[in-house]
Amino acid sequence: MTASTDPQTLGARADAILERMTLAQKLGQMMQPERQAASPDDVKAYHLGSILSGGGSCPGDNRPADWIAMNDAYWAASMSDEDGRTPIPLLYGVDAIHGHANVLGATVFPHNIGLGATNDPDLLERIAQATAREILATGVEWTFAPTLAVARDLRWGRTYESYSEDPARVASYAARFVRGLQGDLGRDGVIACAKHWVGDGGTEQGFDQGNTVVDEDELTRTHIAPYLPALAEGVLTVMASFNSWNGDKCHGHRYLLTDVLKGRLGFSGFVISDWDGVDYLDPDYATAIGKAVNAGVDMLMVSVEWRACLAHLTRLVADGTIPMSRIDDAVRRILVVKHRYGLFERPRPADRHWSQHDCLGAAEHRAVAREAVRKSLVLLKHEGGLLPLTPSDRILVAGRNADNRGHQCGGFTVAWQGTSGNDFIHGGTSIWEGVRDVAPGATLSVDGSAADASAHDVALVVIGEKPYAEGMGDLRGVETIGAGSAFGGKNLRLPPYGDSLELATLHPEELATIRAIRAKGIPVVTVLVSGRPLVVNDELAESAAFVAAWLPGSEGGGVADVLFGGHDFQGTLPFAWPATADGATAEARDREALYPRGHGLTTGRTR
Numbered sequence: 001m002t003a004s005t006d007p008q009t010l011g012a013r014a015d016a017i018l019e020r021m022t023l024a025q026k027l028g029q030m031m032q033p034e035r036q037a038a039s040p041d042d043v044k045a046y047h048l049g050s051i052l053s054g055g056g057s058c059p060g061d062n063r064p065a066d067w068i069a070m071n072d073a074y075w076a077a078s079m080s081d082e083d084g085r086t087p088i089p090l091l092y093g094v095d096a097i098h099g100h101a102n103v104l105g106a107t108v109f110p111h112n113i114g115l116g117a118t119n120d121p122d123l124l125e126r127i128a129q130a131t132a133r134e135i136l137a138t139g140v141e142w143t144f145a146p147t148l149a150v151a152r153d154l155r156w157g158r159t160y161e162s163y164s165e166d167p168a169r170v171a172s173y174a175a176r177f178v179r180g181l182q183g184d185l186g187r188d189g190v191i192a193c194a195k196h197w198v199g200d201g202g203t204e205q206g207f208d209q210g211n212t213v214v215d216e217d218e219l220t221r222t223h224i225a226p227y228l229p230a231l232a233e234g235v236l237t238v239m240a241s242f243n244s245w246n247g248d249k250c251h252g253h254r255y256l257l258t259d260v261l262k263g264r265l266g267f268s269g270f271v272i273s274d275w276d277g278v279d280y281l282d283p284d285y286a287t288a289i290g291k292a293v294n295a296g297v298d299m300l301m302v303s304v305e306w307r308a309c310l311a312h313l314t315r316l317v318a319d320g321t322i323p324m325s326r327i328d329d330a331v332r333r334i335l336v337v338k339h340r341y342g343l344f345e346r347p348r349p350a351d352r353h354w355s356q357h358d359c360l361g362a363a364e365h366r367a368v369a370r371e372a373v374r375k376s377l378v379l380l381k382h383e384g385g386l387l388p389l390t391p392s393d394r395i396l397v398a399g400r401n402a403d404n405r406g407h408q409c410g411g412f413t414v415a416w417q418g419t420s421g422n423d424f425i426h427g428g429t430s431i432w433e434g435v436r437d438v439a440p441g442a443t444l445s446v447d448g449s450a451a452d453a454s455a456h457d458v459a460l461v462v463i464g465e466k467p468y469a470e471g472m473g474d475l476r477g478v479e480t481i482g483a484g485s486a487f488g489g490k491n492l493r494l495p496p497y498g499d500s501l502e503l504a505t506l507h508p509e510e511l512a513t514i515r516a517i518r519a520k521g522i523p524v525v526t527v528l529v530s531g532r533p534l535v536v537n538d539e540l541a542e543s544a545a546f547v548a549a550w551l552p553g554s555e556g557g558g559v560a561d562v563l564f565g566g567h568d569f570q571g572t573l574p575f576a577w578p579a580t581a582d583g584a585t586a587e588a589r590d591r592e593a594l595y596p597r598g599h600g601l602t603t604g605r606t607r
Contacts (some may be wrong), residue, residue, distance in 0.1 A: 007268070014335035018328060020086050026331045027313050029088065030299050032272065033306040035059070035070070040077035043090060046310065048078070049334055050142075050299060052093040053102060054275065055416025055469065062104045062414075064360050067138035071349040075139075088335070089343045091191070093272075096143040097161065098553060099127075099369070100134040100360070101413040105426040107134060107365040107554060108409045112147060113531060114376035114550030116163035116574030117600075121176040123372060128180025130365040132190045137359050139349030141341065142191040144239060146177040148226040149196065151532075152586045153206030154501060154578065157473025160410060160531030160551055162201055164574035165586045166597060167225045175229035182234065185341050187353050194230040196241030196274060198256060199223045206584065207480070208471035209242035209280075219245065228265070236269040236337045240297055242277055252281040252288075257296030270298035270333035277301065278309075286312040290321045298330035361427045366555055369428075373549075373558025379569040379601040380577070381546040386458060386523055387603050388565025391439045394455060396522065398448040398513055399462035401529040403432035408529050410551035411469030418467025428554030431462050431527065435560045448513045453521040460563070461517065462549075463503070463510035463539065464529035473497045473531065475584075501581045502535040503528075514542045527559060533577045537594070548573070565607035572600035 018026075028047030034054050042048060051074055060066030071092050078090035100106040109115075109127050118124075128146075135143055150170050151162035163170045174194070183189035202223055203210030212219070227238075238261065241250040250256060251273055261267045278292035278300060279285065285305075289312050292300070302309045316322045338344065349355055359365070379387075389395065401407045405425035411418040413425070422430060435442050442460075443450060451459060474496040498506045514524055526543040528536065531551055540546050547569075549559055561567050576589035576597040583589045589597075 010336045010339045013339050014332045017086050017088065017335055018332055021331070023314070023317065025085060026327055027310055027317070029331050029334050030313070031306050031310055032093065032299050032301045034303045037304045037306065040073040043074055043077035044080050047085070047088070048090065049088070050091040050093060052301060054303065055095060055412060056102065056414065058102055064103070064138050064358070067103065067140065068350050068355050071139035075348050089338065089346070091142050091338065091343065092140045093142040093144060094135065094140050095145070095412055096131055096135050097145045097147060097412055099131050100138065101409065103138060103360060104414065104424065105361045107361050107369050108413055108425065108428065109369045110372050110376050110553045111160040111410050111531065111551040112163045113160040113574060114552060115173070115372060116169060117378050117550065117571035118372060118375040119572060120375055121172055123375065124173045125176040125180035126368050127372060128177045129183070129188070130368050132181050132183070132188060133354055133359050134365065135190050136188070136352065136354035137357060139352070139355055140190070141343065142193065142237070143181065144193045144195060145181070146174065146192065146194060146230070147196070148174055148194050148230060149201035150222050150226065151201040151575070152222070153203070153584050154532045154575070155206030155475040155584045156201065156203065157208050157468060157471055157497060158200070165576070166574070167222050169574060170226040171229050174226050175233040178230050178233040178235045182236065191236045191337065191341055193237040193239050193272065194227055194235045195239035196243070197227070197238050197261060197271070198241060198250060199245050200241045200243050203243050205476065206474060207476065208474050211244040211247060213246055224260075231265055231267055236340060237272055238267060238269065239272050239274055240277055242274050242280075249281050251277045251297060252291040252295045254295040262296060268333070269337050270330065271296055272299040273297050273301045275301055276303050286316060289313055290316045293322050293330065294326060298333050366428065369553055370555040370558040370561070373552040373555050374561050374567050376550055376552065376571050377559065377562050377569055378548040378571040378573055378599070379545070379603070380548055380595060380599070381540055381543065382601050382603060384523065384544050386525060386544045387563065388605060388607055389439070389458065389525070389563050390607070391564065393439065394457045395435065395439055395442040396448070396451055396456040396459040396517070397432050397435055397442055397444045397462070398446060398451070398459055398517060399510065400446055401431070401464050402446060402460070402462035403430045403444060405430045405554060405556065407464070407466060408552050408556055409467070409554060410531055411467050411473065413467065417469050417472060420466065425554055429557040431556040431559045434557030435460065435563070437557060438560050438564045448517045451517045451520045451522055456522050459517045459522045459524045460527065461514050461524055462527045462529060463507070463514070465497070465506070465531060468497050468531070471496070475499060475501055501578060501584055504538055511538055511542070514539060518542050525563070533573070533575050535578050535581055535583070537579070565603070565605060568602050568604070568606050569600065570602070572598050
């Protein structure tokens with residue numbers, strides 16, 4: 001099945017349905033509640049156009065069969081014609097931003113920052129294709145990806161969702177990832193969503209949901225530029241951003257949403273809000289809703305209070321605050337996307353092609369993820385010819401991230417804030433497990449206490465961050481907690497990850513482990529698992545070799561592939577590496593960086 005691509009045909013189909021819809025049906029299509037707050041009966045009663053799973057929100061035992069059963073129920077409710085209405089199939093959306101990582105057993109790919117180090121757009125397209133198949137295997141049609149943020153401040157808790165601080169590198173991946181997800185919108189494709197429009201990576205001090213203060217030329221050159229290839233590729237949806245541009249919230253910014261995106265750039269899909277994103281436009285909820293819809297938001301992602309939102313929306317149309325023409329435009333856009341995707345012709349989720357195939361965590365998908373890990377590793381330092389290691393080396397493996405699949409996957413994995421340990425990352429390998437597979441005689445000692453120069457030739461110490469997501473990954477002082485109201489964003493009211501860019505301040509135990517091992521006369525190879533470059537000068541000084549592994553995902557064996565010389569290093573830095581804690585911003589790193597963007601050593605040797 002290939003969906004129709006002719007705009008005139010799509011528009012005519014949408015118009016034919018629109019003419020038969022009541023106001024209640026139209027407004028229902030503009031709602032996207034979270035699954036825990038809306039039942040199939042609600043879908044039927046309120047004509048809801050979409051449902052989503054928030055981070056960690058999963059049905060039943062979180063297996064594909066549970067997802068398919070849930071989506072079957074929602075789909076059946078949306079297709080009911082008991083009240084004489086025209087059935088409009090529902091869209092289900094998820095945050096599959098590095099694989100379908102909400103689901104147990106899914107392939108978890110490296111986060112975007114690691115993919116940015118690969119310099120391989122072809123690989124990005126293959127990753128998106130594999131992700132699309134695993135999404136479809138759960139009866140889902142829509143993912144809120146790719147993220148096209150250009151992160152300019154390493155203190156931002158979403159830095160790892162950005163491919164690079166360089167807009168050209170981000171742009172080089174945008175179309176290929178959209179193409180991999182959507183394909184020809186036939187059997188193997190899902191609906192993609194470019195996000196977050198716009199300027200999310202440019203906020204002052206890296207505050208999540210903060211304020212991006214740049215002129216329009218800079219906004220266009222740095223933050224809008226990566227969207228152009230995605231739009232040219234036909235991305236069907238765009239998500240509005242929590243941040244402000246020069247003090248004005250993007251969710252209520254008619255100039256950016258309507259004049260620029262839909263007008264100047266010709267975007268014909270629909271705009272969806274972020275999670276409760278309209279709430280922060282005005283203290284009065286009804287006023288906030290009116291501002292968002294009139295600005296150009298077409299579908300409202302409302303986690304819980306969707307009934308109140310729907311009631312306000314109904315009154316705002318009745319009193320003329322939102323003109324009927326704006327409602328018709330929003331609903332028409334939603335219907336066109338559903339037709340463009342062929343949703344009206346697709347059978348119930350259980351009867352679709354990929355629902356019949358057990359491809360979640362498939363070997364061929366894991367092979368692509370492992371390739372991505374290999375290509376993402378950046379060798380920052382190499383002295384003494386210590387690499388590649390050999391299986392016969394007497395290797396001590398240490399560090400709290402060595403045998404921790406949860407930590408190496410990062411945020412948005414099984415749960416919103418990620419997970420710790422190996423229990424919830426089914427399949428794949430930790431970095432330690434990958435090393436053990438190559439060198440069965442290696443020894444694991446997480447705290448390094450087993451280090452013994454007479455027993456160990458080299459130590460592999462895996463250090464870094466713990467998982468985090470969004471504002472809880474920000475690096476900012478505790479005095480900023482509670483400042484969220486100044487920006488109209490809730491995440492600033494959440495506790496940040498820490499207040500320093502220096503790893504030794506965030507996690508002093510990591511440096512202590514390295515030094516304790518070094519004190520016993522054992523050379524150290526350090527692997528850093530992190531969602532951003534960090535100040536690691538002391539850790540570098542104590543290491544003979546140092547590798548930036550980013551957040552490699554479920555296939556930690558890819559790290560061993562390179563450390564043992566099965567493949568040489570080929571990754572290069574997508575961000576310049578800070579020399580000091582003053583190097584948080586891209587501008588500061590342009591003036592002084594420990595390693596420039598594009599840096600990456602090779603050993604020149606494989607085995």
